[in-house]
Amino acid sequence: MQDFERRNLDLKIEYKKLYFSVRTAGLGKTSEQWCQEIKEEKIKADRWERKFQEAQMRNEALERSLSESRNEKGELKARVAELEKTLHQY
Template structure:
């Protein structure tokens, strides 16, 4: 009789532990889903970046801006040099015609 009661108690404990385990697993899955959603929204908002990453992004933007400006100035200088060369050629033509 005691053995039967011990078995029943063990079964009840086992059943209770399984229910607790299943509830904990469900809660864990829910937390994982919430975490993934939060990470996605943070990534979309740009909140997950560290200050180093933000600084790198800002520096890359500045470098791109400086490269663009440098390219524009080089183009302007090329145009100025070409105009100067063209003026010299025209002056030489005028001298040869006179």
């Protein structure tokens, strides 16, 4: 009887191994391959996040530059108006 129980347990273990093997084969990848793919996707996501942050910083710098240029343009217009007024006075 003990031999039968051990053989039955061995068969159950073998069944579980085959079950998980079939499951894994159905996905086409082992858990190690999935872990590797997840790692690679995280690296890609980090790379895109850095690119996004760099683009955002460039955009902010351009907005500051545009604002400064507009301020300078306003100051120059005011200076031109002042000079024209002075010119017309003479």
